[in-house]
Each structure stands twice: as C-alpha cells, then as structure tokens.
Amino acid sequence: MAGVRRRDRHGRGLRGPLTPPQAPVSRTRAEKFDDLVEDEVRRLGARWGRELSGVVFGVEEVPDVEPGYDGPVPLGRTVSGDGGPAVRIMVFRRPVEARASGEQELGRLIRDLLVEEVADLLGLSPESVDPSYDSPDD
Numbered sequence: 001m002a003g004v005r006r007r008d009r010h011g012r013g014l015r016g017p018l019t020p021p022q023a024p025v026s027r028t029r030a031e032k033f034d035d036l037v038e039d040e041v042r043r044l045g046a047r048w049g050r051e052l053s054g055v056v057f058g059v060e061e062v063p064d065v066e067p068g069y070d071g072p073v074p075l076g077r078t079v080s081g082d083g084g085p086a087v088r089i090m091v092f093r094r095p096v097e098a099r100a101s102g103e104q105e106l107g108r109l110i111r112d113l114l115v116e117e118v119a120d121l122l123g124l125s126p127e128s129v130d131p132s133y134d135s136p137d138d
Helices: 029-048 093-099 103-122
Strands: 055-060 076-079 087-092
Touching: 029 055, 029 093, 029 103, 055 103, 076 103, 087 093, 087 103, 093 103
Parallel strands: 055 087
Antiparallel strands: 076 087
C-alpha cells in the first residue's frame, strides 16, 4: 500500500484548526470588541432610534492625535458631519481595552463611553440617556 498516508511525516497526526471559523471561540479580540459596541449601539437605538438615525457608529484601533499632544488618550470621539453624510461616533479599541481589567468592565466602559457621547450629542445628561449609566450593575 505504497502512497497511502494515514499520518503526517513526523507521526503527530493531522494539523489544522481545532474549531470551525464561525465558532465563537475562533473570534478575535477585535471582533469581540466590535460585537460589544454593536450590542450597545443596538440597545441605545431601541430607546433613541429617531434621534440617532443620522449617526454612524464605528470602531478604530487608536485615535489620531496631534504631535506634541500632552493630554490623556481619548477613548472615543464624536465627529460632526460638516458637509459629510452624518455625525460619527468613534470608539477607540486599544485605549478602551487598556483601561478595562476584564470582560465585564470592558462592557461597562463601552456602555458608559457611548452613553456619554450620545448625551453630549443630544445635549442631555448621561443619566437621562441611560438610567444605568455609571452603575456597577449591567
């Protein structure tokens, strides 16, 4: 039976991914972060859908800062739609992940950040945008 191989050359068995790419365990940190932001945007949209209809939400790795900038690294930013199609609210993944000590705190930080940006955009207090703002419970 020459030519039939049952194992690889070094006898360790077949190599390859252990889980299919669509399995949740295969998701990257960036994809999980995007999911957290999307869930929070969906939750805010359920309450403020009409007011947020012209707002585009997005995630960027890091903020663009001016050379010589000496302040704290921003976690998010609202960019007005001057001549553009819409207002954009950006969340910066790396600084947010650096400030969170775990998965639960990461979700809470994203929630509070987006609530603050939406409140600032609408001219409301964060507590009126989301009553759970700044609370330790999810």
